[in-house]
Amino acid sequence: MKKFLILILLSLLGIADATYLTFEHYRQVIPPCTVNRFLPIASDCGKVLNSSYSIAFGVPLAVFGIIQYSLLLIAIILLAIYRKKIFTYWLILQSLVGAIFSMYFMYIQIGILKSICIYCTLSAFISFIIFFLVSKIFHKEKILLRLNIIAFVYQKIIKPFFFLFDPEFIHNLMVSRGELIGKTFVKNFLNWKLNYSSKKLKQKIAGIDFAGPVGLAAGFDYEARLTQILYSLGFGFQTVGTITNIPYEGNPYPRLGRLPKSRSLMVNKGFKNIGAKAIAKNLVLSGVEGFEIPLGISIGVSNNQNLISLKDSIDDVKMAFSVFEKTKIKNSYYELNISCPNLINNNVSFYETSGLLQLLQSIDRLKLRKPIFVKMPIDKSNKEFLSLLEVISKFNFIKGIIIGNLFKDRKSPLLDKQEVNKFKVGNFSGKPCEPRSNELIKLTYKKYKNKLIIIGCGGVFNGRDAYTKIKLGASLIQLITGMIFQGPQLISQINLELEELLEKDGYGNIREAVGSDVIPLKKGIQGRLDSRLRGNDKLL
Ligand SMILES: Cc1cc2nc3c(=O)[nH]c(=O)nc-3n(C[C@H](O)[C@H](O)[C@H](O)COP(=O)(O)O)c2cc1C
Secondary structure: OHHHHHHHHHHHHHHHHHHHHHHHHHHOOOOOOOOOOOOOOEEOHHHHHOOHHHEEOOEEHHHHHHHHHHHHHHHHHHHHHHOOHHHHHHHHHHHHHHHHHHHHHHHHHHHHHOEEOHHHHHHHHHHHHHHHHHHHHOHHHHHHHHHHHHHHHHHHHHHHHHOOOOHHHHHHHHHHHHHHHHOOOHHHHHHHHHOOOOHHHOEEEOOEEEOOOEEEOOOOOOOOOOOOOHHHHOOOEEEEEEEOOOOEOOOOOOOEEEEOOOOEEEEOOOOOEOOHHHHHHHHHHHOOOOOOOOEEEEEOOOOOOOOOOHHHHHHHHHHHHHHHHOOOOOOOEEEEEOOOOOOOOOOOOOOOHHHHHHHHHHHHHOOOOOOEEEEEOOOOOHHHHHHHHHHHOOOOOEEEEEEOOOEOOOOOOOOOHHHHHOOOOOEEOOHHHHHHHHHHHHHHHHHHOOOOEEEEEOOOOOHHHHHHHHHHOOOEEEEOHHHHHHOOOHHHHHHHHHHHHHHHOOOOOHHHHOOOOOOOOOOOHHHHHHHHHHOOHHHO
């Protein structure tokens, strides 16, 4: 309440100052003011108040001052009574208007008239203090407002424009712009204005310090070109790839499509990438000084028709791992993608338990220096999924799983019929993935909560979606499609929203909320249980 009182007093002072100037203007009296002509900038109220700048549209500026401070006062009072976000936003914008105009008027006095009116300067001073206090008190709301404005501009102007063009063209354009920005100071500006992170969202998992719970899923930065920019959008970790040992130019077109009604993307890339060796070079160059946030390398089997037997495919995956292991890349983890549904040249599947077992035994022998997370399919039955988990959970080098990959059922009501019929090939991301991803997170958490860390992925479009996955058992979240539909500000919006939801539920840190909808435990106990898993690898 104290903060509101101070703001009210300042607004009243502003109203009094502006009212006095208005009154004197209409009385045609110049208020008492020291005239000092010896300093470079004179204090001369007459010169300022009689100048043409003191009137706009035939009305003295002081009247606008009364209106400005009165609007501020109303916003403060309404906010103090109703505590609604809309009044906070109003107050922030109103104080910003005051600060901008005050800056302009100070420029006119100092820069053009070379004279200062102490009453006008007092008003500017009050405006600056109000703006400073509002920015400080409502720091979080200010960021939220900024993010909402970016979201509005992206969703109403930029996205409709982008969606007129070929999706792969737009993707390539965005990646090349992002790569460029990552090499300039603009990334620091973006980080300052866009990145919202919070202590409550930081976690240590498998010995890795995750700056935030939201990461970029595999498939967006498949050539590792965005490693220096993503943290400034609020990402807490990032995966590059999926990368294969043998380069692949991508499946025949169409490789990417949009399904706006289904809030989904059609994906048919089939591991388009320039190959492990070339990407390793990129990563060595871009990550000389390391990466701001944990970086993961997603590895899959090459989409190549020369890999005929299971052994060929296993050797191929091992080769890709070896390429990265031989370098000094400072990645924090690997992802093993066993679930790409778009491999048209390679018929070997690691879905079956026997193939998966052989693959994991071979990788185990590599004695990798970094932990592995396995990217799971979501189109398997519970029984099939659990049998895959049984195999995975035998290996200590696997720290967790990502649930999961793309949605395959073209007949599902989760996909708009007309939209899906436009594409004869491919599988689907976004909202259609969400229900099954959530079911499988819950299933896994129930059975393997002390053995496997879960990264929830599929259809996360806002903080609530992310929180649902967390409460079902996911410790971390990954996304792609939400960012394409909602905008690049989405990650910080999710961070902010998550923090609010945690506070509302009385959690001090995100780890306390993990799995709370599946196995409700007393607050804090969950965090402690999980913490046994986090840094202490012996338990895994
Ligand atoms: C354009 C695109 C390319 C993808 N490529 C890969 C990939 O190479 N490797 C992988 O593991 N997943 C890939 N995926 C799947 C995503 O990582 C993610 O599992 C899926 O899209 C669900 O998340 P979302 O709804 O947030 O997009 C791709 C997804 C999209 C949209």
